[in-house]
Amino acid sequence: MSTLEPPVAVHLELSHRCPLKCPYCSNPLALEPAAGELDTATWCRVLDEAAEAGALQAHFSGGEPCVRKDLETLVEHATRAGLYTNLITSAVTLDRARLQRLQAAGLQHVQISFQDTHAEGADRVAGMPGAHARKLAIAREVVDLGLALTVNAVVQRHNIDRVDDFIDLALALKAGRIEVANVQYYGWALVNRAALIPTREQLVAMDAALRDRLPSLKGRIVVDYVVPDYYAQRPKACMGGWGQRFMNVSPSGKVLPCHAAETIPNMVFETVFDRPLGAIWQDGEAFRRYRGTAWMPEPCQGCERKEIDWGGCRCQALALAGDAGVADPVCALSDRHAEVIATAERDAARADVPFTYREYRNAAVP
Amino acid sequence: MIAETDTLRLAPGVMLRQDRTREQWTLLGPERVLVLDELALEVVRACVQGGGSVGTGIDRLAAEFQAPRAEIAGDVLELLQDMRERGFIAG
Ligand code: SF4
Ligand code: SF4
Secondary structure, three states: OOOOOOOOEEEEEOOOOOOOOOOOOOOOOOOOOHHHOOOHHHHHHHHHHHHHOOOOEEEEEOOOHHHOOOHHHHHHHHHHOOOEEEEEEOOOOOOHHHHHHHHHOOOOEEEEEEOOOOHHHHHHHHOOOOHHHHHHHHHHHHHHOOOEEEEEEEEOOOOHHHHHHHHHHHHHOOOOEEEEEEOOOOOHHHHOHHHHOOOHHHHHHHHHHHHHHHHHHOOOOEEEEEOOOOOOOOOOOHHHOOOOOEEEEOOOOEEEOOOOHHHOOOOOOOEOOOOOHHHHHHHOHHHHHOOOOOOOOOOOOOOOOOOOOOOOOHHHHHHHHOOOOOOOOOOOOOOOHHHHHHHHHHHHHOOOOOOOOOOHHHOOOO | OOOOOOOOEEOOOOEEEEEOOOOEEEEEEOOEEEEEOHHHHHHHHHHHOOOOOHHHHHHHHHHHOOOOHHHHHHHHHHHHHHHHHOOOEEO
């Protein structure tokens, strides 16, 4: 591999606490309790180190980042360190006054997740009555204040037939960007796969409808489309390649190549108390393990796509093949691919599977 | 298409920023980074942040680079159009 590029962005999972209970949540099953979260001074140091390491953007996420009372302080600190700041939120606890404070602190962009396009379905997925209405109200405030808004449409079996409506919703809200994000099955989503994964027919219909609509949206709204890869032939480049673009810091300060990396057994993660972010990025064991192409076995090693998709998602390889160090089994060249399709089809055919909501009482003991 | 009479601005949440680590200029936006080469940087400065219409910006660029206006106008409009489609500029 050529010389190592600096990280583009750092994701700060400020807290795992969240008023919502989305069954598709990508957080680990072992949710970090409030007492384990980093304090303000440590987060500020982490932001300085991220900027020092060359990161351009700081994404404040969680859980719900707004549960942190020091969010304004952290945004201000990030801005002063020269970082572009982005808030990834469920929005339900926000109000105009706090948005204004965050804006004054330098916040540029707010990304709000939507669980469906109508309140009943959305609130059921979020596990919180009234959530959808709050989100709509806050989204309007975001735009009204001149902040950039992204609508994050989280797509699964129960709303996949309404992707068109999601786009209409984003246009009506005057969002600059919409993420059509098909659920990725790790963390809580993996537990809930049989309650969430769409059928192949649903997926094909959604894909066709979306692609049909894309040309007419050019110049009006930016569409980022996360393809659902269970039914695909080739995986996507997870995180733009392991350890090549992003760093993720967990609520307690573990420095991870991706937010699901903790599911990988026998991987040692350094924390922000061990070494500066830049040093961990350079040669941290976890970052080096699957960076580039040297680690790859066949069929990836001899594959012409190895520097395009980087062998797909390590956490998905672990979840589906039991080994994080093999080709992502959604790839048709993987010897596990047929199994993946069978699993997807089996899960998709199951009706009326109840959600296991993401909440502390359902969480694994860390 | 973008016309010379249009006035443009950076889209909400987009900022022009010098990236000192990589020694380059960038437009930073929601989950996006656009690296600007020297020409693109001058186009943004003249036609988006110049305070006038796109056409006024092109006048300035033509003067600065001592280039025939007719030759550069098409390229500049194309560049701006592309930036707008990718959500970096509005108007
Ligand atoms: S996915 Fe839902 S539960 Fe998980 S952090 Fe986001 S809003 Fe909260
Ligand atoms: S074999 Fe590996 S590198 Fe090739 S397409 Fe499949 S996952 Fe990607």
